[in-house]
Amino acid sequence: MEKLQDVMPVVKSPAASSSRLQLFFKKLMQQKVLLLMSIPFVLWLFLFKYVPLWGWTISFQKFRPAKDLFDQEWVGWKNFHFLFSDDSFYRVLRNTIVMSSINLVLGFVTAIVLAIMLNELRNIMFKRVVQTISYLPHFISWVVAANIISSALAPEGVINILMTKLHLIDQPILWLGKGNYFWGILGASEVWKNVGWNTIIYLAAITTIDPSQYEAAEIDGANRFQRILHITLPGMKSVIVILLIMNLGNILESGFEPQYLLGNGMTVDYSENLDIFVLKYGMNMGNYSLATAAGMFKTVVSFIFLLSANSIAKRLGQSRLF
Amino acid sequence: MKESSAKARYNSVPDKVFDITNIVFMLCIVIVTLYPFINMFALSFNDANDSIRGGLYFWPRVWTWDNYNYIFNEASIYHATFISALRTILGTVVSVFCTAMLAYTVSRQEYVLRKFVTIVAIFTMYFSGGLIPGYLLIKELHMINSFWVYIIPGIISVFNLIVIRSFIEGLPDGIMESAKIDGAGDFITFMRIVLPLTVPALATVSLFVAVSQWNSWFDVFLYNSSHINLSTLQYELMKILQTSNTAASSTNVGDQFAAGQSGVTAVTPTSIRATMTIIASLPIIMVYPFLQKYFVKGMTVGGVKG
Known part of the structure; x- marks a missing residue:
């Protein structure tokens, strides 16, 4: 960009611009070390x-x-024509959008609720310990998480034992073997893994709220729920709106690892998303062109979503995302 | 007495009910988060044949080191752990150092290519070639079946670049000015002044990079799956998961098969899986609590400015 600005004026006055170009190169020569460190x-x-x-x-x-x-x-455009006339592509697109919507809604609601509840804890030590523990699943790999989830959901796993003992079910269910459970399991897994981590940004937003607001509300006789509803939540509003818009731009990013690791032949109609589709067509079937077309579709549509999200954020008076 | 009045305010019955409910809610979260790890821990230290009986929840019934002994005597897993550790250490050092260096150059207001480099970097956050073109590039560069495919494609992370750049820009200007007056060049300033002052940001970024290096299995799967000497712990664990998924309905058959195979040591897929889960998560469990204050700060800076 810098270069461009220096080259543009050439049309107007050659003399001035050549001296600017000389200045640019002179400066560049003085900044040899920075140049070597970045080029x-x-x-x-x-x-x-x-x-x-x-x-x-x-x-x-x-x-x-x-x-x-x-x-x-x-x-x-032959590969794109093929892609858009392929029924499995629409199924994959549906799965992608449904799974990322579930993740979006569940992720937001749970993280906001947990952040508010953490903020209401009065014992600071206890709060710190709970926070630290809640970050743990975010750092472990999806491979480890999938191992944990699949053994918890196994016929002899803890979920089936618990539900049988509570008389919620008569006999163990093969949770990961039925397509219509998959979206729910995936949403719950994402919440388990990331809810603690997602509270960080909301808790940071809560700390910026002026404590005198709470004191004033108390004097006015507001109870705990009223204070949460009228002070804490409005204090988090701008962060919530910005994250919501940003995540709407990522609606085609439903993740890859959990679906790939937890999905199997029995649930493929529900678990397969765009990323797995690309992997399957590209690496397993060797159809590089079709897989690249699907990948390109995803990137371009995502970017359009992100641009729209950004302009919505601007119009709503929030600071821009990028 | 401000404190006592605060206590009195919170001592109403609904407040107490709220507090107790909240504490119970938090305890549930703690249990749901930790129980799987405790259960895996119990399974990994319990005699494999005894575990088949079931009913193992919080603590091993028949203590043994057999599962760990078995795994570390298995040459492939031992080697995979070594590769995981090597890529984590080397990958983190290289990526953090290089990203910090680039971040320093784009934080220098006087640098004439500052805008150009920043735009070139940020653009890549929104457009990526995707799986297939990336794979073909690695193939063209002859990096398939090599250790370097774990390190070189991850040298610069643009998100981390932004985190470090914001941090450097927040440092007082005078420090770098005085270094310059003392005759220090940019590289010396970076090494001696900026790096030590940037430790909080570097700690955050190092944690992110190290965790993603330690946890990654997809690049192993994609590029090095035919080369057992380059396999990592997570990829080995992933293979176990895939096998147990396909054999989901016949777990006991698998258990007996492994028990018959290994003879005296008697390990089962279930206990191997639990033991490897513990080995794969232990380094993370031991490190992340100590870096908490750094990554919480790094997250909020990155989140706001990114």
């Missing part, structure tokens, strides 16, 4: 982040891995 990583960014973007061209080709990269057959 290797800029090259790295180009290689690992921008070259794959150029790889999007594969989705307009009939890509054959055996052939040279520049020797591929171009097929126009």
Whole structure:
């Protein structure tokens, strides 16, 4: 961008701009060390982040891995036509949107409730201990979490034992073997793993609330629920709105690991999302072009969502996201 | 007596009911969070054949080290743990150092390429080539079946770049100015002045990078799955999970099979799975509580400015 601004005035006055260009290079030479400290990583960014973007061209080709990269057959929008006429693509799209919506709603509600309840704890030591423990599942891998979840939900697992003892069910249920349980299990798993972590930002928002507001409310005779409803929640409002908008922009990001690790042949109609679709078509079936087309669709639509989310945030008077 | 009046205010009956309900609610959260780990711990230290009887919840019934002995005598798992540790340490050091260096350059107001580098970096947060083009690139670079595929593609994290940059920009200007007056170049200033002062941000970022290195299995699966010497602990655990998923309905058959196979030591898939779960989560359980004050701060800075 810097360069661009320096080059633009060329049309207007060559003399002035050449001196500006000279100044630019003179400055650049003085900043040799900064240049050496950053250019290797800029090259790295180009290689690992921008070259794959150029790889999007594969989705307009009939890509054959055996052939040279520049020797591929171009097929126009054919892969996209195939994608949009494929029923399984719409099923995968439905799963993606449903699962990320469930995660969005459950994630928000549980984190906000937990943050408020944590804030209401009066014993600071106890609060700290609960917080620390609640962060734990966020840091462990999905592999470990999936192991835990699948053994808890196994026929002889703790969930079935507990529910049988409470007479909620007569015999053990194969929870991970039925498609219509999958979305619920996934939502609950996401909550288990991330609810503690998600409270961090809300608790930070709560600490910015002026304590004198609570004192004033107390003098006016407001009880605990009224104080939560009229002071704590409004104090969190701007953070909630901004995170909500930001997450609406990520509606096609429903995650990959939990679905891949917890899903199986019996639940595939519900567990398969866009990312798994890309993996399946690309790596398992070797149809690189179709998989790239699906991946590109996801990135472009996500970006459009994010741009709209950003402009909504601006219109609502919240600070911009980027 | 402000304190006693505060106490009196909170001592009404509805307030007490609320407090007690809240504490019970929190205890439920603590149990739901910790129980799975306690149960895995109990299974991993319990005699494998005894575990088949079931009814094991909080504490081992028949104490034994057999499960751990078995796993660490298994050459592949022993090696996988080593690779996991190596990629975590090397990957974290390289990524944090390089990201901090780039963050320093883009925090320098006088740097003429500052805007250019920042935009080049931030753009990549919104557009990524995706799975297939990324895979083809790694293939073209001949990094398949090599250890370096764990380190090099993760050198710069743009999110971490923003966290560190915001932190450096929050440092008092005078410090870097005086270093310059003393004749220190940018690299020396970065190494001697900026790095030590940036420790709180570096601690946060290191935790994020180390956790994601330790936890990752997908790159192993994608690039190195045919090369057992490059496997990691998480990938081995993932393979166990996949096997137990496909054999979900016939767990006991699997148990007996493994018991028959290993003869005297008698371990079962269930106990191996529990033991590996504990090994895979133990380093994290031991580290993250001590970095809590750093990552809570880092999260809120990153969240607001990112």
